[in-house]
Amino acid sequence: MTSVLYDAPGPRAKVRNWIYSGVFLAAAAALAWWVLSSLADQNQLDADKWSPFVEGQVWTTFLLPGLGETLRAGAIAMVIALPLGAVLGIGRLSDHTWVRSIVGAWVEFFRAIPVLMLMLFGSAFYVQYTGVDSAVRPLYAVITGLVLYNSAVIAEIVRAGVESLPRGQTDAAKAIGMRKGQVMTHVLIPQAVTAMLPALVSQLVVILKDTAIGGAVLGLAELLSTYRQISANYSNIIPTLIVIAAIYIAVNFALTTFASWLEGRLRKSKRSTGAMVPVSQFDAGDNAGGGAGAI
DSSP states (O other): OBBBBOOOOHHHHHHHHHHHHHHHHHHHHHHHHHHHHHHHTTTTTTTHHHHGGGGGHIIIIIIIIHHHHHHHHHHHHHHHHHHHHHHHHHTTTTTTTTHHHHHHHHHHHHHHHOHHHHHHHHHHHHHHHHOOOOTTTHHHHHHHHHHHHHHHHHHHHHHHHHHOOOOOHHHHHHHTTOOOOHIIIIIIHHHHHHHHHHHHHHHHHHHHHHHOOOOTTTTOOOOHHHHHHHHHSSHHHHHHHHHHHHHHHHHHHHHHHHHHHHHHHHHHHHHHTTTTGGGGGGGGGGGGGSSBBBO
């Protein structure tokens, strides 16, 4: 039996696949055994190392406040970086050369600089030229670095998403009298969102994780930085890092699950509506009497 993507494996190929799977599982089991053995040798699996995490004090004093600071910094950076990146991405597609040049230089500049350096520049700027209180200065610096870097990356995602659409979408929209701005906002961007969503979600996960850089360098009291206080009180650095990693995994999994659900809803919505674009939504001038077509 043959698929359009691959040839169905024959008897020998199936045997090889079973062998490869068995070897992989054996290697994974051996690696897990080695890790657990190493932890046991260092007494990191002792009950007293893990018991603090079943008590409420560690969570209420360290982990939950740190998680809250991580989510606050990440959420603010996302709320600013997403629309800014969308505007920059549209600017890169402008018909005006001077707009494309300025926006392109902005995007390439901030995309090439490490986010840590942008955070450090932000911190130095707030120290030298503003009266921002020292208590919130790390938060401001982290958000500034995250927004500048990730808005540039999101701009490239938006540009690539729009350019991936068939040229006929633009031609059909112009044929019914839509202007360039209307074509972009009502035809291209809505269709490109579904294609861009996986890359956008990946970038949002990066934003959330990069808040840890601010904790390590600028003293932001985010989730990862809490391992210092917990391990200092309970001498359990490895269990603490494992628990914090599990929290990151849970939060990012929730974000990607929501994005997958949203992507499915968007695809169903487009199938149910037939992607019809009513002309009455646009200021088409003399073309307002034209019929709406499927774009």
